[in-house]
Amino acid sequence: MPGEGFEQFVRMRYAELLHTAYLLTGAPAAAEDLVQSALLKIMPRFDRVAEPMPYLRRAMVNQRTSWWRALRRERLSAEPPEPAGGGGDPAGALTERSALVAELGRLPERMRAVLVLRYWEDLSEAETAAILGCSAGTVKSQASRGLARLRALLESGERSGR
Structure with a gap:
C-alpha cells in the first residue's frame, strides 16, 4: 500500500499531471485516465523512484502513444479542463x-x-x-x-x- 509520501505527492502534483495529460490526449476524461494509469504504475515502487515526475511523464507519453496506435488519432474537445483552484x-x-x-x-x-x-x-x-x-x-x-x-x-x- 502506498505511503503518506505518495498521497502527498499526488495531492501536490495532480493538477500539473492532469494539464500535461490533457495536452497529450486533448480530452478531459482521457487525461484523467492517462494520469490514473501512470500513477498506478508508479504507486508500488514510489518510495524507490528518485525522480517521480520524469517517470510519470514518460509513462504518460508511452501510454498515450499506445492509445494513439490502437485508436488512431482522436478529435480534441473544444474546452480545456478547469484550472486548479477554480480560477478561470x-x-x-x-x-x-x-x-x-x-x-x-x-x-x-x-x-x-x-x-x-x-x-x-x-x-x-x-x-x-x-x-x-x-x-x-x-x-x-x-x-x-x-x-x-x-x-x-x-x-x-x-x-x-x-
Missing part, C-alpha cells in the same frame, strides 16, 4: 488556448509529445530526449518543425475565420 481564463485567452490545443491535436504524435514536454512542461532538450528515448537533435528538429506547423495552422485558422 479570461475569454480571449480561453479562445486562443482552445485554438492552440485544437491545432496541437493535428500534429503527429512524436511532434506533439515534444512540444508538450518542451514548452508546456518546460523541460530541457536533454530531459525531453530522455523521456522520449531519442536524441537531443531529434527533439530540436521536432520542436522547430512542430512550432512552424502550429504557426501555419493557427494562421490559416485565423484567415478562414475559425
